[in-house]
Amino acid sequence: MSEEKPTPTGCQNPEAALRQMVEQLPVVLWSVDRQLRITSCFGGGLYTAGTAPEELVGATLFQLFETDDEDWPPIAACRRAIQGERVTGEFDWRGRPFRVQIAPLRDAGGQIVGCIGSSQDVTDRKLAEEAIRESEEEYRTLFEGAAEGILVADMQTRMFHYVNPAICKMLGYTEEELKQMSVADIHPKEALEYVLSQFEAQARGEFALAAELPCLRKDGTTVYADISAGKIMLGGQACMVGFFTDVTQRKLAEEAIQKEQRLLRRLLHLQEQDRKLTAYEIHDELAQQLAGVQMRLQSFAQQHQTEDNKVQVLLDEALDLLSRCVNEARRLISGLRPPIIDEAGIVAAIDFLVHEHNKQDGPKTEFHHNVRFNRLAPPLETAVFRIVQETLTNARRYSQSEKVRIEFVAKDDRVRVEIRDWGIGFDPAKIKENRFGLQGIRERARLLGGRAIVEAAPGEGTRIAVELPLVEAADR
Numbered sequence: 097m098s099e100e101k102p103t104p105t106g107c108q109n110p111e112a113a114l115r116q117m118v119e120q121l122p123v124v125l126w127s128v129d130r131q132l133r134i135t136s137c138f139g140g141g142l143y144t145a146g147t148a149p150e151e152l153v154g155a156t157l158f159q160l161f162e163t164d165d166e167d168w169p170p171i172a173a174c175r176r177a178i179q180g181e182r183v184t185g186e187f188d189w190r191g192r193p194f195r196v197q198i199a200p201l202r203d204a205g206g207q208i209v210g211c212i213g214s215s216q217d218v219t220d221r222k223l224a225e226e227a228i229r230e231s232e233e234e235y236r237t238l239f240e241g242a243a244e245g246i247l248v249a250d251m252q253t254r255m256f257h258y259v260n261p262a263i264c265k266m267l268g269y270t271e272e273e274l275k276q277m278s279v280a281d282i283h284p285k286e287a288l289e290y291v292l293s294q295f296e297a298q299a300r301g302e303f304a305l306a307a308e309l310p311c312l313r314k315d316g317t318t319v320y321a322d323i324s325a326g327k328i329m330l331g332g333q334a335c336m337v338g339f340f341t342d343v344t345q346r347k348l349a350e351e352a353i354q355k356e357q358r359l360l361r362r363l364l365h366l367q368e369q370d371r372k373l374t375a376y377e378i379h380d381e382l383a384q385q386l387a388g389v390q391m392r393l394q395s396f397a398q399q400h401q402t403e404d405n406k407v408q409v410l411l412d413e414a415l416d417l418l419s420r421c422v423n424e425a426r427r428l429i430s431g432l433r434p435p436i437i438d439e440a441g442i443v444a445a446i447d448f449l450v451h452e453h454n455k456q457d458g459p460k461t462e463f464h465h466n467v468r469f470n471r472l473a474p475p476l477e478t479a480v481f482r483i484v485q486e487t488l489t490n491a492r493r494y495s496q497s498e499k500v501r502i503e504f505v506a507k508d509d510r511v512r513v514e515i516r517d518w519g520i521g522f523d524p525a526k527i528k529e530n531r532f533g534l535q536g537i538r539e540r541a542r543l544l545g546g547r548a549i550v551e552a553a554p555g556e557g558t559r560i561a562v563e564l565p566l567v568e569a570a571d572r
Contacts, residue, residue: 123217134152495558
């Protein structure tokens, strides 16, 4: 007794169940006879195309495609199937693309009586493929047209998989040459350890930008690049994509500026040394000799009294002139290099400068300070003193203000000195080029890594603020 195979639950009629499943798929199953007349047609793909089986069965393929062209691709494909071939193709019907597979249809005796086929609506797939193709074209356009150089390197081997024209131009290699190279091949040997450490750090996600890395060109010259990088998966492999921005000109300009600043700082230092030596020479020679003459003349006047009024007047005038010469010598010494800077520091020096200015005609000067350091580095103390000195001199000569206020503060790693008056002001744009006061202030600030702000307007007074890096003096 043969064992009866069980029928799946709910599938008492397998043929009906199969047809029901096909009706839910975006597929059309069909057959045509040797005259290319449609003999059967069913499947869910019919409804996506907006038709029903009864509209098609009995019609010829010529009627279906509204053509009498025997070479029309779907008709030619069916002809070939009727000749015994299996045909696969993709054809449009009613504005929708269908992927078609066609095979010969044979009767019980094996004779070909037509062909049978399946057509699957691939509209969604075509749209997806088109979107992917457009996306690929868009990204390829961006990749190849980017002004920055782009390299994609395997995380393990560090070999380059993809390169763009900009990086080829930057390094002087062809695309084929770069694809045979690795990260180690485009950097100088002496910098390779550092470069690879940056590569590994970027791979770990520690940071995204490596600044001013040296890169070797094919001709042996060096370019510098800021390299931003990130991890991507490409074909199942972990890769690093790097974006190279050529900063060679910027680096050369920065180096030139730094060289200029070192030179000018040296010149300023030498200038201050000359001022210091000149001050010492005036003090040790001229001032001392004038003081000696003054003392002797005073002694002579005390020991040789005269009743001649003319002689006494001349003697008194000579003593007065000598006294003024001694005071002028001392003023020159203080202007060239006040000893108080070396002895007590910049705060005491500014206080002394303010005191000297307040003894002269002109605006009264207030000095407010809030600093906690002991001494600043000598170049910084000199710069602050010269800035205050120049600004006070200009305020006394030109501002016509009744008051000048100086503030000197330190905050975090910066020191700030601000000098303000409430005088007639001026237009900074109209200052003559041969007036170097403001320009000198700006240059001193720039050379020391700071900045100077000048705010002035006619009738509104003047405010000059200078910020400099706080560099304390070494232990003395």
